[in-house]
Amino acid sequence: MTDGHVTFTTDLPDVEEMTLDATEPETLGAEWGDVLNNGEYVLELRDDDPDGDHPDYEHEATVGYDEGTEHTIEGILGGEQYSVRIRTETEYKIGEWLEVEEKTKLVPSDYVTVEETDETSVELSWTIENEFRGSHLIYRQREDYDYEGDPADTGRLTGTVADDDDEFVDESVSPDREYQYQVRTQTQWQYADSETTDPVTTEETALEDRSVPRGGWYVELEHPEGVTITPDVLDGATFSAEIRDQPTASIDIERNPAIYADSYEGIPIRVWKDGDRLPVEEVEESDLEDDHVSLTAVGGTALENDVERDVVDERVSEIVETLLEDTDLEANVDVPEASIEEDVGVVFADDELTFEELLEALPIDEETIPLEVDGNTVKPLQTCAVIDLDGDITGDMYSGGAAQEINFSVSHEFGYKVPEENLNLRYRRGGYENPDDGPTYDLLWNGEWFWQDADIGSQDDPSWRRESWDLWGSGDVADNSMTIQYSDSPDEGDGMFVDVVAFYDDRFHSSIDFSDELHEPGGYLPGPSLYPDDPLEIETETLSQFREAIAGYLDVETGHGGGVDELALSADAGGSWIEAEDATSLEGEFYESGPHIKARFGLGADRDLEPQGATPRFGYEPQSLESIDIRADFDDRPLVLNRILEGDLGDVLDELADVSDAVWEVGVNADGELTLEWTWPGDRKAETPATGAMDPSVSKESAPILMARVRGGRTSTRQRVEADPGSWVDLRAENIIPGTETVEDSDGEEYSRGLDYEMENGNGRIRMTESGAIDDGEELHLEYDYKVSGEFEHEDYDGDRRTRLTETISDLSTERACEQAAMYLVRELSTPRYEVSADFPSGEIRSLVEAVELEDLDVDVPAEYLLPYDMSIESDRDRVTFGTRRSSSEVFGGFESRLDSANDRV
Template identity: 25%
Template sequence: MPVTFTTLLPDAEQPTLGNGVEDEVAVDWPDTINNGRYRVEIRETGQSAWDSSATGYAQQIVNDSTTSTTFGGREDGEKYEVRLRTESNDAGAGAWTTPTSIVTKFPGATNPQITDVAERELTLEWTDNSDNEDGFKVFLREELDPRFDTGFGDWQEHAVADPNQTSITLTGLQPNHDYEVYVRAFTEDAQADSVVVDTTTLVEHPDCWQLELRKGGEIVTLSEDIGAPSISREPTALASWSLDVPEADWIKEWKLADAYLWFNGALVLQGEFERDSRRGSDVEMTLHGSGVLAKLDRGGNRHTADSIEGWKSIQQYLNSLDRVNPTVHPPTSSVVDEGLVVQDGADQSSLSSIFDTSDGTLPAEVSNGVVTPLQTAFHVDARNAGGVHTQTDAALGGSGDYVDGFAAYLANSGDHVDGTAVLDHTIPESAVGLAVRQAADDTAGMEYTVDGNVVDTIPQGASGIAFNWTDVATGAYSNGSGYTGGDLSGSVSISVEATSVGSGEAMAVDWIVLYDKRYYDIEDFPEATDSNQQLPGPAEYPAVDIPTTAFSQSYNITVAHVTTDASSTDGAFALAATNDGGDTWVSASGSASADLSFDTLGTTIQGRVTLGPTGTSSSTPTQGVDAQTISSWELAIDTNSIAVFDDEEYVGTPWENLQRMCSDAGMLATAEYRDDDQIDVVVMEPGAVTKTADWERLDYTRDNDWSKYANVLSAFGAEQEDGTRLEAAARSQSEVDQYGEREGKALFKPEISNEQQLKNLVRVELSKLIAKRDPSASVDIAPQAIAPGYAYEVPCLDGEEVVLWRTEVDDRSSGRGSLEFGEPDDLADVFRQIHVDVRDVKDVV
C-alpha cells in the first residue's frame, strides 16, 4: 500500500516596502517556495483588524514565482503596514510576517508665489499637490534691520491654513522689511516643505515728512525726528533740497542713493542724496541733494540738428537717452511777421550791400546802381587775329564751314594765332576752358598756350582732325593735365602755334573762345554757321545765378516776397529764395516779382536772381552779346513762431544740451516725479499745458512789477562812412495807447552794420520788455509736488491762468511751501504789435 505525506511549506520572509510613486506602496520579498502562492495584505497603521473593516485594507494573492507587487490608491503621506504569508492547497498556510510600515509619498505644496505686497501684509499662494493633508503651516523670517546688512532672524511659524487652502494673507508685518517665507504641508505621519520665496514690504508713508533712500535694491526711510526740508524747484535750474535729521553714521553709507521726499503720503520730490553736513551739533546733521534731473547733468554727448523744428529735435534727443521717458508738447504756431522787409535796395550803396560780389569769382557786379552779369566767354576770330598765318577756305577735316568763309591757315613752322581776353572776374583754375574750332587733313605739330602756360600739344604727323570744337585746356589731344596755371583774371594771352610742319601738313584754325566752364558746356557750342556764315554762340553773357547776402532772424520763414525792376524778364530770368541755407531753392520765372512759399523749415533767408543773355549782333556771336539787369531789389518775409534748428550742434551733459535746446526753441523742461528710478521729462512752451491743483492756501501776495517794462526802444548800430550811425527804433502803439509811452534803455551795438539785423534785434528786445508787465503772485501752500512750467488757475489773481515758475519749501518748523506765478513771454503776440523805423541819424551815443 502506497505511503503518502505532505512536504513542509516554508514561511515567507520579511518584505521590503517602497514609496517612490505617489499613491502607491511597492512590496518586494525573497522567493521561499516553488509551489503554492503568496498572500499579501495592507492596511493603515493602527487598525485592529486585517479585513475589509480596516481602513485602507487590501490584499493580493500571487503565484509562487512572483516576488513583488504594488498596492495603488493609497492616501498621500499616510502610514501603511504590510504583511504576507505562504499558502498551498495541501500544506495550508505559513506564518504571517511581522507587519512592516511605510509612509506613502507626500508631495505637499509647490510653486509658492507672493502675489500681493502692501506695507504691513503680503499674500502668498501655492499649489496643493496632496490629497489628504491636515493643513499647511506658513513659516516666515524677517530682516533684522533694513539699514544694515545684518541678515534675517529665526524662522517662525506665522500662520496655519486649512486643508485644500491654496492662499493666505500674512498680516502684522513691518513696512520696508525683507521677508522670506515657505509653506509646509503636513499630515499626522508626514510633512513636506516648499521652496523659499522672498519679498520686501512696501514703504509706509505716514502723515508727516519722510525721506526715503533707495540704493542697490535696498530701501531705508527716515520720518521720526526730522525737520521740514528746504526745496527749490524751477524749470530752468536743477532742483535742490536739504533736510535736518538726527545724527547717524549709517546714513553716510547711503550717499548717492535715490532720494524720495514725501509729505503726508504725497511725493514732493524725486532726486538724489549727495552729501551731509554738521551744524555744530552732535545730535543733528543736514542732508543735501538734488532733483532727479541732476542725473542728466553727468557724462556728455553730442546732438546735431539741421532744418528741423526745435521741438522735434528735442524729442529725438530725449528719446536717445537711457531711463528718460519724454513727453514733448508741440508748440502752437502763430504768425509773427507778414511782409517784413529784410532787404531793400535801389541805389549803388544798398544794392552793393545786398549783392556781395567782392570775392571776384562770381561774374556779376553792381555798377551805377545796376546789378549785371559780367562777360564770361571771350571770342578770338583766328583769321583776323594777330600772329603769323595766312588764310584758307579749303575744306579740311571734312568741312569748310568757316566764319565768313575763311580760317587762319598754319602751314609753316612758327605760324601762330595770338589773341587777348580781358576778364572782369576771376575764373578758377578748374573752370578755365579754351575751345578751338579747327581742322586738318595731315596735322602739323601744334602747341596751345593760355597766359604762357602750355595746355595741350599735337605731335607732327598725327592723323587728321575733324572740323569741330575741342577744349584744349583739358589736354584733350595729348592726354595731359591741361591748364594748371592758377586762377585767371585781368588780361589773358592766348596762342595757337604750329611748332613743326612737314610736307603737306597744316592746321586750319577758325575760331577760339576762352570761357568759364561753370556756365557753359562745350557740347552746346554751335557747330554750323548761319546763312550769313556766322555762329550764334557761345553767348558772351550766359545765365548767371546772383545770390543775395543771407539774413537771419529768430522765427521760421514761411514765405518770401521778391520784387525787382528788371530790364527784361524773358528767357532765363528767374527769382528764387531759400530758407534752409541753400539746400532747397524755390523759384519763379517770367516776372519781376514773386511770392515764394516754403515747405522747408528755416530761420535764414537768402534771395537769388538769375540774369540771362540778351541782345543780338550781325557778327559772331550773333546771340547773347548783352545781359539782363535789375536796378532794384526788395525781399520781404512772412514768419511764424515755430523755432527751427538750422545746422545746430549741442555738446555737453544731457542737462546742458536740453537747456540750450529748450532756450533756442522757446520751451522749457520740467520733471514729473514718479516712484521709481525712471525720469519723466515734460517739454512744452511755458504755460502751454494747464493743470489743476488742489492746494491748501495759507497766504499769498500779488504783484505787477513794472520796473523793467517798456513799449518804446531804440538801438544804435555801426558808424557809417558819412559819420552818421544806424539807428533802429521800435514801438508798440497798442501798448503806448493802453499804458502810455515808456521808453526803455537804448541798446548800443556798434558791431551791427546791417540795418535789417538791427531791426530784428530791437524788435526782439522790445518784445521781452513788454512782457515784463505780466501779473505775478506768490502763494503759500501746504507742500505738494506741483510742477513748475505749467499754467494753473490762481485764485488770488481773480482766477487767471498763469504760469508757475518756481516752487519752494523753506519752513523748517511747519512745512510751508511757496508758489511763484508769472505769465510767460509770448513774444509772437508782442511782435505783431511792434512797428519799426530805421533811419540814419547823427551819432548820439
C-alpha cells in the same frame, strides 16, 4: 589649315543684362537675356557686407544654354543685400562676369501679443515670419503722452533681443498706465515694423503699508542698516523750489544716537507736507547738533549725472526724452503741437553790402568767377568776346557782308581771370577750295607761337573753326592778344578770309552756340552770346534757422526786366532743391524740410532783347539781380542745431530750455515717484483754480523795450567812390574802426588821411581835401574795417529813449544777423514784466510749470496768465512768485544759446 580644313573659335557673347527679383521671402530670382546657342551660364552668389568688406563669391548654379534663362536661389536671409554674377562658358572660351546686387525682402515679425501684465511689467510675444540676421527692437508709447507717429518712429526703445527670440518682458513700466507696443525687425541693411498692439493697462499698485498724516510734516529716512525710520520733525522745516532747478528741503529732526546714523549724507529720504509727497529724495548735507540734526534734502539727483550728446538737428522734446532714459526720473515731456508761421522773412538783399554778405561766389573771393556787384546790381561779366572783322573782302556769305584776309591782329581783355583749361578760340573762315595747294598759317598768342606753318584745309563757305586749345599751356589768361598770318600765300583769288573771331570761356559756352546761319544775305550771326549761354550758378551762404522750414518763397527783381535762367531754394543746405526756370519768383514745399536754407541763381545772357544789327544778334546784354527776397513757412516746434551737449544733466536741460524757451521742474507723481516735467510756458494750465491767494502783491520789474540796436563784431569791406573834393561822400557802412582804412587810386597809389582826405568814422563819410593830391572825379578804391550793426523798431515805438535798448554782441558778423537779433529782443521784451507774489493754502499750488489764470488771482496786470517761478513752503503758508513773461536775463541767455549753436555749425 589641315587637309583643306580650317579650325577657328567663334566669339562668345556675354550676358549684358540680368534682373533680380526679391519679392518672395527667403528667395532671390535671377533672370537674364538669352545669348547662347551652345555652352552654359555660370552663376555665383555673394553675401554682401555693409562696410564693403565683402566675402568671396561662391558657386550657386550652372545652367545649360538650352535649360532656360531663369534661376531661383533658395535659403536666402531676409533683409540682406546679395550680389549675383553671371558669365557664359563653353569648352573653349570663358566670358566676362556681369554683376548685379539686390536687397532681399524683409518680412516683419508680427502678431505682437500681450501675454501678461502686473504693476511694473508687461510680457510680450510675437511670430517670426522669416529668417533674418539681426535683432528685434521693442518700442513703447505711453498713452497719456503726445506722440506723432508710430511707437517705432517716435516712441521709447525699451529693449532689444536676438533675431530668433519671440518674447520680451518690459520691466520699466509704471503702475496703472496705458501703453502700446511695436516690434521692429532690423538687419544691417533695413528694417520692417510690426502692427501696433492695442492699448494695454498695467495693474494698479496696492496701498502702501504706511500711515502718512494729513497735517504737518512727515519724514522717512532709510537707515544705513536697512531700517526705515520716521523721526520727529522739529519746528522750522521749509521746502523751496525754483523753475529749472533742483528742489530742496531744510528739516531739523531729533537726534537719537541709539537708532540714528552718525552721518546722513547720501541717505534716501521721503518728505510729506500735509499729506502731499514733496519731490526730494536724498540727504545732501547734515549738521549734527547736541539735541538735533539739521538736514538738507535735494530732489532730482539724476540731474547731477555727467552726460554727453552730439546733436546735428533734432527736436528739443526728443532730445530731452533720450537724455532722461538713463535716469530714474519718469519723463513727462510735452510735444508741442505743430504751429506753422507762414511767409516769414529770412533775408532781403538789395545793395552791395547785403549782396556781399549773402552770396558765396563774388569776385572779391574768387577771381575766376565772372560775377560782379556794380551799382547795387549783381550780374555776370562778359564770358565771350566776339570781334566782327570789317575788312575789304565783301560777300553775302560773311557776317555783315565783309571779311578780311587772314593777316590780322585782334585783342580782348576779360574782366576776370579765365582758367587756362577753359580758354578757347574760334574763328569763322572760308574762301579756299584747293587743300593741295593751300596756304599755311601762324598763330601768335600773347607773344608765344601757338601754331606755325599749320594747314588751313579746304573751306569754301565760311564756318567756325576751333583751335586745339588743349595744347595751350601758358597759364590763366586775363589779357588776350592774337595774331594770325600767312607763311605761304596762295595765288591771288585763292586766299583764306575770316569774318568773325571769338575768345570764350568754355564753362559757359558750347559748340551749339556757334551757328553759321546769317539771318539774311550779308546779315549777322545769332551767336555766340557775349554772356553765359550755360548759366553762371551762384549760391547764397547757408542761412541756418532755429526751426524747421517746410515751404519757401524766393522773389527777385531784375535789372533787365525779365526772369533769370534759374531759381532754386533748399532747406537742407543744398541736399535737395525746389526749382524754376526763366522766372522771377519761386514758391513751393521743400522736398526735404529743414533748418538750413540756401538759394541758388542761374544768371546768363538776356535772350528777351530785340535782335541787334551786329554779331551776335542775341545775348549781347546780361541778366542781372537788383534785389533778393527769401521767405519761408516755419514749423515753430523748437529745433536744436549742431550742438555738443555735455556736462551735468541739469545744466544741459538748462541749455535746451534756453534754446527753446522751455521750462522744467522736478515733480512727483501719484505713486510717489520723482518725475521730470518739461513743457513750454502756458502750454499746461493748473487743473484746480488758484482761488485761495492771500494778499497778492504786484511789482513792475522792467519797462517795455520797443526799439533795439545791436552792434556786432568787426568785419571788412571794399568799395569804389568818385572823388568830389570839398564834399562829403557817404560810405556804405558806419562805425568804421579808426586807422583801418586804405584809400588808393586805380594804380595802387595810397593817399594819406588828413593830407588828402578826412573821415567821419561814426557816420561813415569821407571827404577829399581840396589841397590834397586827389583829383576831382578820380575813382578811388577804399578798404576798411567796421562794426556791423542792425536795429528794429516795434510799431508802437515813438522815440522815447526809455524804451530803447543798445547791446553789443561781438559774435555777430553781418548786418542781417544784427537786425535779426534786434528783432528777437524787441519781440521778447516789448511788454513790461510784472511779478506777483501771494500766499496760498497748503497744497493749492504744487507745480511750477502749470500756468495760473489771471482771473484766479484777482490782480490787474496786462497778461492772460501767470507763470510760477519759485515756491517756498513753510509750516504756516505756501508762498509763490509768478511772472508775466520770462525775465530779461532769460531772454538774453536764450539768444546767446541760439548764437552759440549757430557759431558751432559746420
